[in-house]
Amino acid sequence: MTRQLALTGAVALVTGGARGIGAATVQKLLAAGASVAVVDRDIPADAIKCERVLLLAADVTDSDAMVACVARTVEKFGALDIVIANAGITPPPATIRTVDKSTFDAVMAVNFGGVLNIVRASADEVVTRGGHIALVSSCAAFTPGMGGAPYMVSKAAVEQLGRALSIEFAAVGASAGLAYFGVVDTDLARGTLDDDPVGRRIGELLPWPLNRRLPADRAAELLVRSVRTRRARTIAPAVWAPYFWLRGILNPVLEWKLARDRTVTALIRDLESAR
Template structure:
């Protein structure tokens, strides 16, 4: 992989999971990194792990634009530039699955606030500097941008919207010297996927019913990070990791209607969904 010495990367959601792994991978290749997340000792722990060299910390709630402005200022004040931004901070719909009927009030708004508005705030705060440097913005979406959001509608809706934001942004930046891309992680072994792999028995059963075994194998955050860094180096419009999801993405217009029709008629899926609907709120 390329040497990123002299480049400055800002990553939201950097305290753990995908954000921490990508920050570590970029730092190892010489980049200076700005770690952005809520107040947490995890940020300090990651900075210490990286040796506290070429590292800055910015505590921010991505739903508050002014705090993202301050985080970007930390990057430019500390390192003098901003070349890479990864709008990565995100949350799940909760520790248990729910349908649109059964989900608790406020969950949708909270997920959209972090996963979509947070991405918007990050991009808006960083974009002037990215254009000035001819840099690259990466928006973390998900395979849920094109999969059916059964039992996970708030999360799926937020990630589909992020995809559209990233696609529009790339075209709008054409000719400026800067560009953007969208990251589509599959299942990654972080706490956010626990609900689908044993954390909630109904969600686990739905995943087993809805996805072939090959697609149900989570990868490590470090494996994902290696793919992300390669995509950043190519200034890729789309980064799909693992690559086994690529055919489903490319053929979504054909696969999705057929798959939806099959699952709609599946008696087991109907029964599991009814169980979710019956859960007390």
């Protein structure tokens, strides 16, 4: 396995590739000379159409559909070198007691189950090519999850999957890595943190500079760079990196503080009273 992964002539597959981070990532992969399979539950009418793009309407929670997407990608382009497991959803703010079970299950099915499905469907092809799989986790994987536990739990599960996959792939000549993003400025984030009144209150609990929003284009640039260099982890914005490394020290202190914070207490009580 060469350390650098050439993108010119490579074949990539991106889940959640029709919008947000995924769409920006597809654009950058194409600009770098790769061919790309775009997997999304809904393919918009204005999606990129060219010889180096394969549009695949499929749901990542359907494991058979992910196997079919990989097969169609290999059939069209002859190989599969890169997978970016990006598809994800966010639930409306709720506590663990008040969140609807179907909502919690749906978040886990997409954010973790969808990643697992595409990893299992594509792993043999990627290993054969000595390629790379990038899993999109989140800084939410290592921060307190009040009001958004389904999302935090799902992204923490992706983190552990990615860490295991990285070790296992190293033994067979391929590589895997994780991307941890803070708040990325996408429709998904805006719908949760701007359009929802309680979501705005949760977002305001993040102090500067942790509340800085990362443009989707910048997240895509970092994702593509992480694939090219086979990075084990990418953390952005960079101000989150100390939190990542010191989480074992910071989280117990932060959890103690949040449990006693009047603003947080009022927020949780409002969420509880809404059920």
